[in-house]
Amino acid sequence: DLADIGVTGLATMGRNLARNLARHGYAVAVHNRTHSRTQQLVKEFGGEGTFVPSEDLAGFVASLKRPRRAIIMVKAGAGTDAVIDQLAALMEPGDMIVDGGNAHYADTRRREAALRERGLHFVGTGISGGEEGALLGPSIMPGGSAESWEALGPILQDISAKVDGVPCCVHVGPDGAGHFVKMVHNGIEYSDMQLIAESYDLLRQALGVTPSELAGVFREWNKGDLDSYLIEITAEVLEQVDAETGRPFVDIVVDQAEQKGTGRWTVQSALDLGVPVTGIAEATFARALSGHPEQRAAAASLAGPDLSGVDGRELVEDVRQALYASKIVAYAQGFDQMAAASREYGWDLDLGAMATIWRGGCIIRAKFLDRIRAAYDADPHLPTLLADPTFAGALAAAQESWRRVVTTAVRIGVPTPGFSSALAYYDGLRRDRLPASLVQGLRDYFGAHTYRRVDKEGAFHVDWSGDRAERPA
Numbered sequence: 396d397l398a399d400i401g402v403t404g405l406a407t408m409g410r411n412l413a414r415n416l417a418r419h420g421y422a423v424a425v426h427n428r429t430h431s432r433t434q435q436l437v438k439e440f441g442g443e444g445t446f447v448p449s450e451d452l453a454g455f456v457a458s459l460k461r462p463r464r465a466i467i468m469v470k471a472g473a474g475t476d477a478v479i480d481q482l483a484a485l486m487e488p489g490d491m492i493v494d495g496g497n498a499h500y501a502d503t504r505r506r507e508a509a510l511r512e513r514g515l516h517f518v519g520t521g522i523s524g525g526e527e528g529a530l531l532g533p534s535i536m537p538g539g540s541a542e543s544w545e546a547l548g549p550i551l552q553d554i555s556a557k558v559d560g561v562p563c564c565v566h567v568g569p570d571g572a573g574h575f576v577k578m579v580h581n582g583i584e585y586s587d588m589q590l591i592a593e594s595y596d597l598l599r600q601a602l603g604v605t606p607s608e609l610a611g612v613f614r615e616w617n618k619g620d621l622d623s624y625l626i627e628i629t630a631e632v633l634e635q636v637d638a639e640t641g642r643p644f645v646d647i648v649v650d651q652a653e654q655k656g657t658g659r660w661t662v663q664s665a666l667d668l669g670v671p672v673t674g675i676a677e678a679t680f681a682r683a684l685s686g687h688p689e690q691r692a693a694a695a696s697l698a699g700p701d702l703s704g705v706d707g708r709e710l711v712e713d714v715r716q717a718l719y720a721s722k723i724v725a726y727a728q729g730f731d732q733m734a735a736a737s738r739e740y741g742w743d744l745d746l747g748a749m750a751t752i753w754r755g756g757c758i759i760r761a762k763f764l765d766r767i768r769a770a771y772d773a774d775p776h777l778p779t780l781l782a783d784p785t786f787a788g789a790l791a792a793a794q795e796s797w798r799r800v801v802t803t804a805v806r807i808g809v810p811t812p813g814f815s816s817a818l819a820y821y822d823g824l825r826r827d828r829l830p831a832s833l834v835q836g837l838r839d840y841f842g843a844h845t846y847r848r849v850d851k852e853g854a855f856h857v858d859w860s861g862d863r864a865e866r867p868a
């Protein structure tokens with residue numbers, strides 16, 4: 396019998412996705428470059444459903460029902476093009492190739508266009524939720540044509556996470572839209588984690604509490620506005636004790652954060668689109684700073700403040716507020732970036748739907764996303780999430796705490812780039828007049844770059860080196 400759908404690339408994510416499909420009653424064609432991995436999957440999990448194993452790609456493609464649906468789960472990069480080429484050569488018009496890796500959306504756009512020419516559908520899809528999500532229900536963000544969505548959508552929704560019975564999977568938009576949205580998801584993931592790390596660091600340094608005591612604080616926070624997967628697992632990680640040394644686990648891990656690139660891509664794209672995603676940028680740069688041990692060693696003896704601790708009765712609640720406010724800012728920025736890309740590429744993204752499919756399955760899943768969805772339900776053209784009445788109210792309630800947290804951090808010399816830059820963004824956006832007018836004046840002075848006036852139309856230039864009179868440019 397022919398398989399309903401296939402998965403090639405059976406590392407952890409691919410294997411678990413294949414099992415998820417099989418558990419939902421689909422006959423799943425499975426293939427891996429090293430065949431033993433395929434055999435292992437069938438041997439270990441064959442009882443979970445119907446797997447159709449193949450030793451080579453030709454056999455894999457031949458084992459699929461038409462129109463064929465093949466999911467590639469290989470490490471993003473040059474290898475992906477090779478697998479796509481091999482698959483495409485074996486396929487026929489109307490067949491679908493789905494790339495479920497963390498590919499760059501520009502690669503996805505290029506691949507989609509190339510395969511469309513050959514009558515094939517290419518669907519770049521974000522899949523979030525790690526190992527466990529892939530198996531039990533991830534958040535799925537597919538791009539590609541409306542036609543491919545018709546054939547794939549029901550299966551993807553079937554295996555995705557559900558929140559209140561609603562699948563965490565919608566058709567995101569054409570070509571690279573799915574991978575773009577997954578990229579921003581990961582950027583926000585970076586920012587969420589940085590803010591959590593700053594909260595932990597500041598409280599530990601300022602109050603002298605232990606990681607396991609802080610685990611309790613995060614567990615408490617997880618009952619309120621901050622209720623989310625990342626806060627939940629923060630408590631678990633902080634509580635962990637190293638078996639070998641008996642020390643807190645966070646103290647035996649090398650303090651250099653690594654990355655595979657999606658956060659960096661988010662920032663690169665934001666620079667091109669002109670969207671200030673300062674939260675994601677600071678998180679990405681904080682990882683970069685941590686990764687330069689030679690500079691850190693050279694700077695270790697630089698002067699710092701005399702003050703080390705503070706009287707912290709209110710600090711815990713203040714940090715909770717700062718974390719929530721900064722999180723609102725980071726998400727507002729990420730959603731702005733999706734809106735800008737949607738305009739740039741003509742994707743017609745439904746921002747409320749993106750919040751909906753991130754409510755479950757993915758790494759940034761959180762109660763909070765319900766509120767974002769409600770904000771876009773109330774006003775689909777909201778210029779910034781900060782202006783939504785619910786968020787505006789939350790920011791108003793948090794801002795005094797937020798300022799105290801940044802002040803305290805500065806006073807005792809604990810770096811909080813996430814909190815500080817988010818607050819600067821908030822203060823910048825709410826300003827009546829910004830000093831950008833001075834920047835414009837300077838640009839006009841040295842480069843005759845011209846400026847616009849507040850009281851009339853047109854571009855103007857001052858003859859700075861001559862009579863200093865203004866003339867229309």
Ligand code: 6PG
Nearest residue numbers: 523524525581654655656657758
């Ligand atoms: C997810 C995760 C997943 C992966 C990140 C890690 O949504 O399931 O985001 O995609 O864990 O890409 O990224 P870094 O290695 O860059 O931190």
